[in-house]
Amino acid sequence: MLPSTEFALLRRIATEQSLGRAPSLVAGVVRDGELVWSGARGFVGDAAPDNDTQYRLGSITKSLVAALVMRLRDEGKLDLNDQVDKHLPGTSLGDRTIAQLLAHTGGLTSESPGSWWERSEGEGWGELAAGLTPEQLKHRAGRRFHYSNPGYGVLGEVVARLRGSSWLDALRTEILVPLGMSRTSPQPEGKHAEGWAVHPFADVLLPEPAPDAGAMAPAGQLWSTLDDLARWTAFVGGHTGEVLHPDTVAEMREVATVDDGDAWTAGYGLGFQLARVGGRRLAGHTGSMPGFLACTMTDPATGTGALFLANTTAGVTPMGTTVDLISIADEHEPKLPAPWRPSPVPAGLLALTGLWHWGPMPFHLRLLPGGWVNLAPVTGNGRASRFRPLDEAGDTWLGLDGYYAGETLRVARDAEGNPHHLDLATFIFTRTPYDPTAPIPGGVDEAGWRGR
Structure with missing residues (x-):
């Protein structure tokens, strides 16, 4: 991008890292499927982070799990209107459907029963299923949006049952490898940022744990890098390769539920968070785990997206920064419309x-x-x-x-x-109003049009 654009983008993330007191952060801008700018601030150990430094994605993991579910749908192995019990017999989820779990409208509890799952060693599917008693159904199915982390634990198990492998193995084979996301993994590998909590009243740090989430892992387990997340940002914008048809990804971006404001500003599709900001309609997902914050959003209308990764529990604004990066890129370097060209018309059209x-x-x-x-x-x-x-x-x-x-x-x-x-x-x-030669429902008065 132009030097003036790059400086504006760098200044935005530098301000965020400084005022938000983040140990480190990385960010990037994607345009038309390609990473066109990236920047970093802070330190990971004794060095600055770069495009290959892993950070935890948190709930961005959910969008990748949703893509696995949509692949199963497109292959005819499940229907989005299927009740969960069809694929996971014996659960207490009753008439909750796959689509409702994808869009967080199934009424399932927001957090898994027991100890706070994000800071606790995870248990297996049997323990999670046993904890999802009827008391964990907080709302009538379809009544409202109620974000549910356990809902994605359930979806991960659905994927595992239908694929005959773990959801992670399916993810590697069907999404990560085809998209070239070789540095996305369930645990940190190689260069990575440690998760930190920053004291609210002093400039000191406390390390955050990063246990394996077990059956809750589909809700937020993955680690990734700027380069890998840029590929996923491009995917959300429609550059899907052979992983999903672009029409399916567009369906995932459709509004399934919205907030209850007079004019909706936040919503959810089939695995994607949706936002309307400054005339833009964005799709992607935020992520948070103890020690980490993340965001990826894209504007399909302009083809511009942005991503953000930081190793702090609180203090920075992933969504706000990501939206600002998209706006800066499009305001400083608006895309030129493609030149008009005549094109052949199919016969008879x-x-x-x-x-x-x-x-x-x-x-x-x-x-x-x-x-x-x-x-x-x-x-x-x-x-x-x-x-x-x-x-x-x-x-x-x-x-x-x-x-x-x-x-x-x-x-x-x-x-x-x-x-x-x-x-x-x-x-x-x-071709003419109420043509009497056409099969107009109810027929056309024989006297035709008249002056009175």
């Missing part, structure tokens, strides 16, 4: 474009890159949606967003093969 009417209301159907189309009212917002083709003839289309998400649009043709009308979830669109 051009005939679909132009003016259509739903009753008396005019709509425009326009072509989009990649052979998609957009159907939207001529004026106002209304019911606008994008569609992608489901067949080569271009006669069946799937709604991708808006009111018609998931609905089917069908093209009816006349005897010459020309588009005559559109059938969209029982709504009939015609």
